[in-house]
Amino acid sequence: MDTTLEKIKILIAVREAARPARRAAFSLALPLLVFLIVTFVAPIVLLLFTAVNNPEPQAVIPQTLAALERWDGKAMPEEAVFAALAKELAQAQQDRTAALLGKRFNYEVPGMRSRVVSAARMALANPTGPYRERFLALDAEWGSPALWAVVKRNAGTLTPYYLLNAIDLQQEPDGSLQRVEADQRVFMTILGRTLFVAFTVTFLTLVLGYPVAYMLTIAPSGVARIMMLCVLLPLWTSLLVRTTAWVVLLQTDGVINDALLALGFTDHRLQLIFSRFGTVAAMTHIQLPFTILPIYSVMKSIPPTQLRAARSLGAGPLSSFWKIYAPQTVPGVMAGGLITFILSLGYYITPALVGGPGDQMVSNFISIYINRDLNWGLASALGVILLTVTIAIYLVFLRLVGAEKLRMG
Amino acid sequence: MWLPSYATPGERAGRIAVLVFVVAVLAFLVAPLFVVVPLSFSNDPFFTFPVPKYSMRWYEDFFAGNRWTDGVLNSFLTASLTTVLATVLGTMASLGITRPDFPWRKPVMALLISPMIVPIVIVAVGGYLFFGRLGLTNTRLGLVLAHTALAVPFVVITVTATLSTYDANLTRAAQSLGATPLVVFFRVTLPSILPGVASGAVFAFATSFDEVVVALFLTGAEQRTLPVQMFSGIRDQINPTIMAAASMLLVFSTALFLAVGWLSNRSRAAK
Known part of the structure; x- marks a missing residue:
């Protein structure tokens, strides 16, 4: 008994003694950790938050939402709700926030933007009751319980709407989840396309790269050095230079079409740029x-x-390669394949410049929703989906390969 | 064909086939890079081969206005500031991580490497939202901070790799002779890991110098970098001035590549 206790005491003492050294080692990494938490982790956390953030309803119509709390969800809401809405919309019209609120509700109920904006205009122009009749006279939809159910469920400052939308789901007025209409199921298609392109690129780089890696190990050192130069030089060349080169090569009157015509593979010029072929070719070149x-x-x-x-023991060239050599290369194939797959998922520049409308990846849509549609919630939700897929594969990579195995050059 | 003497004829034929395949793949890797060079010297505004007549007009165009040269200056300034920040922070962290007493090494390393892994658009959009709240969008500081986060993994990877071959007894010897930690670092450790630190710095510089997406989201016209200028050029109206810019970038990145090759030879020679 005593010896066990002694051992534990010694272990604790050893840990105590090691503490200053641990602290000193950690304090060297601390500035970088703090830096990354502020400049890298915090922005991503804010992105996650933006994907569920729902500030507009509570900011613009808090009293209406409070009045709706007593609503049973079946009949038309009572006059008090309409009165509160009229008062708050009149204020919103003055503050120029009515359009923002309308835009927010428009994501979930088509036509809501103009409905809110014209109601706000009416409320400011003539603030007298009875409000319910006047709202209904303006647009009969104001009497629909389904519309009010959507308003009521947005009483919280957080919403699942954007995340659900990013995976083609929507919340029905009764709260159940449903897939969106077939013609609006775009985001799962885009995610599927992104995974498919990443998979194709990974497969092609493995098929093209494996023999090159093998030859690099058996070539005499002078030849191997030149081969290595051919592998590393593209890696160092600016991504934009490589993409520019592919834009030029793939053009309808570009070099590849010239060659195909001259060799008689085709009798007319092919559409290579702004196509899936061009995107995959350029991405394979960059990831190889x-x-x-x-x-x-x-x-x-x-x-x-x-x-x-193996050969001296009687194995043939193919079977010795398959049974002895290839299995040992699996860790390298895993590492190379996973890295290329992870990086391919996040491609933005190359599909934007070389791909057509049907080749745009999740990243391109994130950018479109930020810059063109100003729908930060949906852009962030798509970011959350992309990040989740990427981190899942990164964890597989960490488990199978390990972060310390990453090397450059 | 680098085969043992006992190889069968079938094996020899197979090896030749593989070799032809490998040469084709290497050509696929390198040839596209150089397609921009002849086009940049073409007289023709269209990208036709063979080049009808050579001229310097696109290079003159590049240096004529402020549009491109401002981009080059902005890129150099941003990349230099990023390099300093990333190299200092990354080298310090590497010194800590490689010590045997470093706690939670695996998760810390996974975090430090993650900027390489997270899709660039997520970094860009997160930065756009977060730096926007701090008033750092459309400032050089914001761009440098974001680029430093992206460049740090490269410094950490190269410096920890170099430190793994560093003999910790040198540090102990210096300490036992009475050197303070700072003196030990600057007079003993740094000189022996300098090639690794320098390649990390070159990697950091190249990362920032080549970065488009974050710059696209975080900067306005004032801080517009060369890659952003090229990206918008290709998207809106591709013209041969972009070929001139690409050719010069190609020369520049080849120079950086050779610099790192020279540094890694030096660090190998130092062992």
């Missing part, structure tokens, strides 16, 4: 070095004598 390098570093550590031993 990222796939080759991890495979190469694993292959380099496999002793060539193993293949010789």
Whole structure:
């Protein structure tokens, strides 16, 4: 008994003694950790928050939402609700916030923007009751319980609306979840397309890169150095230079079409730029070095004598490769493939410049919703989906490969 | 063909096929890079091969107005500030992480590497929302802070790799002779890991210098960088001045590449 206690005491003492060293080591990394938390983690947390943030209803019509609390959800709301709404919309019209509120409700109920804006105009112009009749005279939809159910469920400052929308789901007025109309199911298509393009690019880089990595390990050092230069130079070249090059190559009167015509593969010029083919070709070109390098570093550590031993024991060239060599390269294939898959998921520049409308990835839609539609909630929700998929694959990578295995050049 | 003497004829034929395939892949890797160079010297505003007549007109156009040269200056300024910040923070963190007593190494390393992994648009949009609240959008400071976060993983990876071959007894010897931690760092540790720190710095510079998406979201016309200028040029109206810009960038990145190659040879020679 005593010895166990002694051991624990010693262990504690050792930990105590090591504490200053641990603290000193950690304090060196602390500035960078704090820096990253402020400049990198905090923005991402704000993005997550923006995906569920619902500030407009509570900011513009708080009293209406309070009055709606007593509403049973079945009949038309009572006059007090309409009176509160008229008062707050009149104020909103003065503050120029009515359009913002209308835009917010318009995401969930089509036509709400103009309905809110014209009601606000009416409320400011003539603030006398009875309000319910006047709202109904303006637009009979104001009597619909479904419309009021949507207003009521937005009483909170958080909403699942954007996240649901980003996976093509919507909340019915009764609160149940339903897939959106078939012609509006766009986001799962875009996510599927992003995964498909990333998978295609990963597959192509593995098929093209594996033999290159193998040759790099067996070529004489002079040749291998030149080969390595060919792998590393594109990695160092600006992404925009590489994308520019592909824009030029793929043009309808560009070099690739010239070559195809001259060789007789086609009798007319093909649409290569703004196409899936162009996007995948350019992305494969950009990602190839990222796939080759991890495979190469694993292959380099496999002793060539193993293949010789297999051959001397009577294995044929193909079976010794398949049974002895290939299984040992799996960690490299995993590392290279996962890195390329993760990076391909986040492509933005290349699809934007080389792809057509049908090749735009999740990232491109995030940018569209931020810049063109000013729908920050939906853009952030799409970001959350993309981030979730990426982090899931990053965790697989950390588990199978490990962050410390990442090397450059 | 780098085969053992006992290779079968079938094996030899297979090896030649693989070799042809590999040469084709290497050509696919390198050839597209150089397509911009002849076009940048073309007289023709359309991208036709063979180039009808050579001229310098697109280079003259590049240097004529402020549009492109301002972009180059902005890029250099942003990338230089980013390099300093990322190299200092990244080297300090690497010194801590490689110590044997460092706590929670795996999660900390996973966090430090994550800016390489998180899709760039998410960094850009998050930065746009967050820096917007702090009034840092459309400022150089905001762009430098965001770029530093992106560049730090490269510094950490290269410096920790170099430190893994550093002999910690040198530090102990210096300490036992009475050197303070700062003196140990500047006179013993830094000189021996300098090539690694320098390649980390070059990586950081290249990361910032080449970055488009975050710059697109965070900057206004005042801080417009060269890649942003190129991106909008290609999207709106592609013209040969972009080829001139791309060719010069190609030369510049090749120079950076050679610099890192030279540095890694030096660090290998130092061992």
